[in-house]
Amino acid sequence: MRVSFKWLQEYVDIDVAPEALAESLTLAGLAVEGMEEPGKGIEKVYTGKILKIDAHPNADKLVICQVEVGEGEQTQIVTGATNVREGQVVPVAVVGAKLAGGLTIKKAKLRGVESRGMLCSGDELGLDPDMLPDDQRHGIMILPAGTPVGVDVKPLIGLDDVIMELELTPNRGDCMSMLGVAREVAAILQKPLKLPSADFSTIPPGPEDRVQIDIDDPDLCRRYVARLLKNVKVGPSPVWMQQRLRAAGVRPISNVVDVTNYVMMETGQPMHAFDYHKLKDGHIIVRRAAKGETIISLDKAERKLTPDMLVITDPNGPVAVAGVMGGLDSEVTENTTAVLLESAYFKPVNVRRTSRDLGLRSESSSRFEKGIDITGCLRAADRAAALLAQMGAAEVVDLVVDNYPAPAVDKTVLLRPDRVNRILDTELATDEISTLLTRLQFKVREENDGLLVTVPGHRPDVGIEADLIEEVARLYGYNRVKNTLPTGVITQGGRKHDQRLAINVKNFLAQSGFYEVITYSFVNIRVFDRLGLPEDSHYRSVVSLQNPLSEEQAVMRALLFPGLLEVLQRNSNRRVKDGAVFELGRVFYPRPGETLPEEVPVLAAAVTGVTPGGWNARPVPMDFYYLKGVLEALLAHTGIKDVSFIPATGNNVFHPGRVASVLAGDVELGIIGELHPDVQENYDLDQRVTVMELDFNRLTRVSGAPKQYRPLPKFPGVDRDLAVVVRQDIPARQVIETISQAGGSILQDVRVFDIYRDEHFAPGEHSMAFALKFQAADRTLTDEEVAKKTEAIMQALQRDFGAVLRK
Structure with a gap:
C-alpha cells in the first residue's frame, strides 16, 4: 500500500516528520518497508504556456516554441516533441534547472537555433510513464487548462510529497485505504480524525429514471448500493486528484473513473461506474454465472465464466464480474451522459477464487479478498457522488437503491483487563485499556469486572479477546512490553513409541560398529531366483510398477536383506571384504482388492569377514554367533524379554543347521542365519555372510519392558564348573533351562564356556562345560548347600538328557 504523506495530512494534523511517522507506524504493526521522495533533486522547473510554435529552419523534426514562464517573461525552447500545441x-525546465537523474539544463544550440530550457516529459520529472495518459507516455507532459503559469511544478503534480510503502499483513485489509492508515496515525499521535465531506445537492428523478437491484445470491453479495448521476460530462479529473492517484500507484483515466478509484483508495471501498444508458431498464441482477456464459472485460479479453463465479448482469446478460472487473459493453466513455455508481459487498472467498480462475487481479479484488467494511457501502457511494458534483462533472439524482438483505450486527467482545496484563506482562489500569481502544474507534463500556468492546465495521479482522489484546499491545507499544522468556510447554508434540524405538535401534547398531545404509525400494524380480526361493514362495507375490524406471527396478521389494547383500557385493568388488551393515526400511506386499500395497517396516542386518583388530585385541570373525550376540544385546537394550532362538528348517536361503527363528515369548520376530553357499555364490561373495531380518512392528509391540535394578550383593558368591557329555543334537539352550530350574533361587547365573569333542566320546556326543554362580541375598552359602544343588542339577540333566559327568 502506497501512502502519500501530503494526502494523509488532509485527515490528520501531523506534527512529526515523515521519518518519525514511519517509525511509529512500524512499531504499531504497520511495517513501512520503504520511503520515496519523487521530487528529490528536481529544481527550477515551472509551469509554462506555449504561446507560439514555429518550424525549425534546419530540421524537419524540430520546432521552435515561444514559452511564457512568468508574467511578462518568455523563453525560446527547441523541442522534438510531437504532442505540443499552442x-x-x-x-518547463529553465536554464540551471535540475531534473530527475541529475541532468542539469544549460543553454544550447540545436541545428543553429538557440534553446534556453527544455519542455519536460513525465519521465524526466521522475514520474512513472505508466501513470500518465496514453498521449503523454512518450511525449511532453500536458497540464490541465487553467493551470497557473510561472509556478513551481513540484507541488502542482505532487513531487514535493513523501510516499511510504506499507507492507501489510493479510488481516489488515482496513489499512488498504488512506482513511484506514489515517485512523492508525490519529490513534498513534492522539490527534482527531477529520473525515471527508460527502455533502451534495440532488435533482429529482425524471419519469424515465429507473433503478432496480435484484440479489439472487445473498450469500455471495450481502449488500449492493446503486446511485444515479445525470448530465455527466466526462473529461480529465483535476490536477490534485491526478496527483494523488499517481502517488497511490493508480493511473488517471477520466474524471468519472478517477473518482471511483479515488474513493476506493480513500475509503477502501471498491466502486464501479456503469454507463446507465447501456443498462437495460436500469435493472441490475446479481447472480451466479450460467454455464458457458462469457463476458468481454474492460481489458478487451473474452472471459469464460463458470457457475461458481458471481456476475453483475442486466436482463440482457453480464455487465461485470463481481469484485474483479467491469465489462466493456457498459464502459464509461466520453459519450456517457448518465452513470450508475456501484458500491457493494461481495464474499471475499468467492472474489479470490474468481480472480484466480480468471487470471485477473485488480486493486478492487485485492480489497474484497481481505474483507471490506459492509457498513461503509452507502457512505462511499455518497462520497463519490459528492466529488463528481463538486467538480461539476455530474448532477446527483435523488435516486439511490440500497439492497441490504441482512444488515450486519455489531460484534461485541468481552475483554478482561487482568488477562491483558497477564499476557502482556503489563500493569495497565482498566481506564488505560479503555482509552487505548477508544483511540482506535472501538466503543468501550465497563461491565462487571471486564470491558464490553464493540468492534467497528472497518475492522472485520477483530473477533475474539486475543485480537483486542493485540490491539492494546500495538497502541501501547511493543517496545514497551517487557522482555520475558515464555513459560510452560512450548509444544505439545512428541515422538511416538515406534519413532523413539527406531532412533534407539539405529544408535545402538551404529555404536556396535554397523554402518546404516539405504537401498532402493524397487528391485529386479530375478532377486528371488538368486535367493533360491521356490516358485510357490509367498515372497514372489510382489507389487509391480506400471511405469518402472528400468527392468532392474520393476517391482517393489518384499525382503529387505537382499539389498544389503548387494551392498556387501559392491564393497567386496572394491576389495573391502569385511563389513557390517543394517537398514530400517519398508517392504511391500500386495493387498487383494486394494489399490495401495501393505507397507511393513523391517529391520535387517548383514555381516561378513572379521572385526577390525588392534594392538590389544585380535580380529573376531563376524559369523552367525557374532550377529546373534549383537541381536541379543539389542533386544535386551530395547526391553524385550523371554527371547529364544529356535532352529528353522525348510529354507533354501540359509545354510542348513545355521538358521534360527527369533522369538520373544510366543511372538515370532524374524529370522537369523548364515547364507546358503549357493546364494553366497550367486551374489559373488567369497566369505561367509550372516543376515537377520525382523518385523519392526512386532519388535515395537513387545519392546519397552521396564528395567529392573537389584542392589549389589552383600554376601560372597560361589563359582562351580560343570562339564557333562550329551548328544550333539541337544541345544545348549535346553540344557541351560534345566540347570536353571534345578539350581533354584541361589543359582544366579549359568553360561557355556566350552564345547569339546573327542574320539573317546560315543558317536554323536560332545562335552559341554558350564560356569555356575551360586549366591544368596541373606547369607553366605556353605559348601554343603552348593554341593547339594550341584548334585540336584546333575540328576536333572541325567533325567532329561541322559547326560553323564565328564571325567
Whole structure:
C-alpha cells in the first residue's frame, strides 16, 4: 500500500516528520518497508504556456516554441516533441534547472537555433510513464487548462510529497485505504480524525429514471448500493486528484473513473461506474454465472465464466464480474451522459477464487479478498457522488437503491483487563485499556469486572479477546512490553513409541560398529531366483510398477536383506571384504482388492569377514554367533524379554543347521542365519555372510519392558564348573533351562564356556562345560548347600538328557 504523506495530512494534523511517522507506524504493526521522495533533486522547473510554435529552419523534426514562464517573461525552447500545441501549459525546465537523474539544463544550440530550457516529459520529472495518459507516455507532459503559469511544478503534480510503502499483513485489509492508515496515525499521535465531506445537492428523478437491484445470491453479495448521476460530462479529473492517484500507484483515466478509484483508495471501498444508458431498464441482477456464459472485460479479453463465479448482469446478460472487473459493453466513455455508481459487498472467498480462475487481479479484488467494511457501502457511494458534483462533472439524482438483505450486527467482545496484563506482562489500569481502544474507534463500556468492546465495521479482522489484546499491545507499544522468556510447554508434540524405538535401534547398531545404509525400494524380480526361493514362495507375490524406471527396478521389494547383500557385493568388488551393515526400511506386499500395497517396516542386518583388530585385541570373525550376540544385546537394550532362538528348517536361503527363528515369548520376530553357499555364490561373495531380518512392528509391540535394578550383593558368591557329555543334537539352550530350574533361587547365573569333542566320546556326543554362580541375598552359602544343588542339577540333566559327568 502506497501512502502519500501530503494526502494523509488532509485527515490528520501531523506534527512529526515523515521519518518519525514511519517509525511509529512500524512499531504499531504497520511495517513501512520503504520511503520515496519523487521530487528529490528536481529544481527550477515551472509551469509554462506555449504561446507560439514555429518550424525549425534546419530540421524537419524540430520546432521552435515561444514559452511564457512568468508574467511578462518568455523563453525560446527547441523541442522534438510531437504532442505540443499552442496554448498548452507544460512543465518547463529553465536554464540551471535540475531534473530527475541529475541532468542539469544549460543553454544550447540545436541545428543553429538557440534553446534556453527544455519542455519536460513525465519521465524526466521522475514520474512513472505508466501513470500518465496514453498521449503523454512518450511525449511532453500536458497540464490541465487553467493551470497557473510561472509556478513551481513540484507541488502542482505532487513531487514535493513523501510516499511510504506499507507492507501489510493479510488481516489488515482496513489499512488498504488512506482513511484506514489515517485512523492508525490519529490513534498513534492522539490527534482527531477529520473525515471527508460527502455533502451534495440532488435533482429529482425524471419519469424515465429507473433503478432496480435484484440479489439472487445473498450469500455471495450481502449488500449492493446503486446511485444515479445525470448530465455527466466526462473529461480529465483535476490536477490534485491526478496527483494523488499517481502517488497511490493508480493511473488517471477520466474524471468519472478517477473518482471511483479515488474513493476506493480513500475509503477502501471498491466502486464501479456503469454507463446507465447501456443498462437495460436500469435493472441490475446479481447472480451466479450460467454455464458457458462469457463476458468481454474492460481489458478487451473474452472471459469464460463458470457457475461458481458471481456476475453483475442486466436482463440482457453480464455487465461485470463481481469484485474483479467491469465489462466493456457498459464502459464509461466520453459519450456517457448518465452513470450508475456501484458500491457493494461481495464474499471475499468467492472474489479470490474468481480472480484466480480468471487470471485477473485488480486493486478492487485485492480489497474484497481481505474483507471490506459492509457498513461503509452507502457512505462511499455518497462520497463519490459528492466529488463528481463538486467538480461539476455530474448532477446527483435523488435516486439511490440500497439492497441490504441482512444488515450486519455489531460484534461485541468481552475483554478482561487482568488477562491483558497477564499476557502482556503489563500493569495497565482498566481506564488505560479503555482509552487505548477508544483511540482506535472501538466503543468501550465497563461491565462487571471486564470491558464490553464493540468492534467497528472497518475492522472485520477483530473477533475474539486475543485480537483486542493485540490491539492494546500495538497502541501501547511493543517496545514497551517487557522482555520475558515464555513459560510452560512450548509444544505439545512428541515422538511416538515406534519413532523413539527406531532412533534407539539405529544408535545402538551404529555404536556396535554397523554402518546404516539405504537401498532402493524397487528391485529386479530375478532377486528371488538368486535367493533360491521356490516358485510357490509367498515372497514372489510382489507389487509391480506400471511405469518402472528400468527392468532392474520393476517391482517393489518384499525382503529387505537382499539389498544389503548387494551392498556387501559392491564393497567386496572394491576389495573391502569385511563389513557390517543394517537398514530400517519398508517392504511391500500386495493387498487383494486394494489399490495401495501393505507397507511393513523391517529391520535387517548383514555381516561378513572379521572385526577390525588392534594392538590389544585380535580380529573376531563376524559369523552367525557374532550377529546373534549383537541381536541379543539389542533386544535386551530395547526391553524385550523371554527371547529364544529356535532352529528353522525348510529354507533354501540359509545354510542348513545355521538358521534360527527369533522369538520373544510366543511372538515370532524374524529370522537369523548364515547364507546358503549357493546364494553366497550367486551374489559373488567369497566369505561367509550372516543376515537377520525382523518385523519392526512386532519388535515395537513387545519392546519397552521396564528395567529392573537389584542392589549389589552383600554376601560372597560361589563359582562351580560343570562339564557333562550329551548328544550333539541337544541345544545348549535346553540344557541351560534345566540347570536353571534345578539350581533354584541361589543359582544366579549359568553360561557355556566350552564345547569339546573327542574320539573317546560315543558317536554323536560332545562335552559341554558350564560356569555356575551360586549366591544368596541373606547369607553366605556353605559348601554343603552348593554341593547339594550341584548334585540336584546333575540328576536333572541325567533325567532329561541322559547326560553323564565328564571325567
